[in-house]
Amino acid sequence: MGMPPEPFDTDDPPRDTGSLRSSQRSSSTSRRLPRRTAARKPAFASTLKALDDLAAHGARISVRITDLDRGTAVLSGDDFVTLPVAGLGVVPLLIEVAAAFEAGTLDPLEIIDRSSVERVAVGGVWQHLMAPALPLSDLAVLTASTGDALAANALLARVGLPAVRRRIELLGLSRSALLDRFRDERGPDDAPHFALGSSRELSEVFAALVNSQAVSPGVSAQVAEWLSLNHDLSLVASATGLDPFSHENDEHGLLFINKTGRDDGIRVEAGVLAGPRAGVSYALIVCFDDLSIMHRLRAHEAFRILGTELMEYVF
Structure with missing residues (x-):
């Protein structure tokens, strides 16, 4: 190492x-x-x-x-x-989501259907809930409170990885990066880590x-x-x-x-x-x-x- x-x-x-x-x-x-x-x-x-x-x-x-x-x-x-930081990489994602809420470009009550997000079981509770769909604001709460990978992936799919990367640049973070979504397994064609910092x-x-x-x-x-x-x-x-x-x-x-x-x-x-x-x-x-x-x-x-x-x- x-x-x-x-x-x-x-x-x-x-x-x-x-x-x-x-x-x-x-x-x-x-x-x-x-x-x-x-x-x-x-x-x-x-x-x-x-x-x-x-x-x-x-x-x-x-x-x-x-x-x-x-x-x-x-x-x-x-x-x-710069080292891999795993789920702590959701912080700039949450900042981008909150900024979009404030700017009015994203509706906190917009409903996201769980079936629209590729299944991932590395952590979190949404996969175990009966509710098949949740508003973006609730997904942000799940991402921050329980490290919910499925909720984080849903937020990332909605705002887009390029937007989060731009937000990281605007925050002045030159040694941090969000590389990919959460995955159960990472293959040779996938980014080696979720995030760096x-x-x-x-x-x-x-x-x-x-x-x-x-x-x-x-x-x-x-x-x-x-x-x-x-x-x-x-x-x-x-x-x-x-x-x-x-x-x-x-x-x-x-x-x-x-x-x-x-x-x-x-x-x-x-x-x-x-x-x-x-x-x-x-x-x-x-x-x-x-x-x-x-x-x-x-x-x-x-x-x-x-x-x-x-x-x-x-x-």
């Missing part, structure tokens, strides 16, 4: 960690979240150790954590490297969503609302203690949205986590040899460790 990253270094204060040949990006955009008192500066030592261990076993890793108040990197490593750009997209800078405030709010319904809190988000099925309004004042991506040997999560002390946008991509359940659990544990240290940072 390529050369593993260089070892992490945990002695310096939060910075673009050089262990993964990372680079720094400064931000001049205005931010919507209020400034908070200076947060503690954790070393993310446990996260770095877990990622180092994955790298030593041949995993490819891209990680980025950005402080939303400062617009600076708290932690980054190979954040510019880098942790830096994924982190930037989620920051733009909560700061009302993704296309427009209305589009940003709509996509953030869809993503706030995401049920998959099993990776980074497992540390939040939120209810996977009801976490829009947390009584402890935790702002959280996320999206995950999963495929054979691929685990990805990106999102925004904000508490009383600080707010961050984050993204972690891990591509690993899924040779056994232990290899998989080692990758999952790295995400959970990151989640714990992010909670310490924002609280």
Whole structure:
């Protein structure tokens, strides 16, 4: 799977960690979240150790954590490297759908018949529902909340892959791409992956969503609302203690949205986590040899460790 990253270094204060040949990006955009008192500066030592261990076993890793108040990197490593991101690639698709709703070129109540979309069973619930047809707005909810591949393919068929690719360009994402629809099996004539991305750009997209800078405030709010319904809190988000099925309004004042991506040997999560002390946008991509359940659990544990240290940072 390529050369593993260089070892992490945990002695310096939060910075673009050089262990993964990372680079720094400064931000001049205005931010919507209020400034908070200076947060503690954790070393993310446990996260770095877990990622180092994955790298030593041949995993490819891209990680980025950005402080939303400062617009600076708290932690980054190979954040510019483009890697497969599986189902997380639906985020630009959702942005394009929301933009079309706002522009009036797409009717949220337009009904899409399930029989018009080629069957795919890699994930989701629409294939198990009695309803043979749903409006586009409901398909967007299913795509964001349950990673429904059939619903995502229906949205993609309606807006078109070229439109999503143009939207990716307009968002300034030079290292991201939506390559294909979801498929149960990929043949030699199919794109090798559903989507590609880098942790830096994924982190930037989620920051733009909560700061009302993704296309427009209305589009940003709509996509953030869809993503706030995401049920998959099993990776980074497992540390939040939120209810996977009801976490829009947390009584402890935790702002959280996320999206995950999963495929054979691929685990990805990106999102925004904000508490009383600080707010961050984050993204972690891990591509690993899924040779056994232990290899998989080692990758999952790295995400959970990151989640714990992010909670310490924002609280």
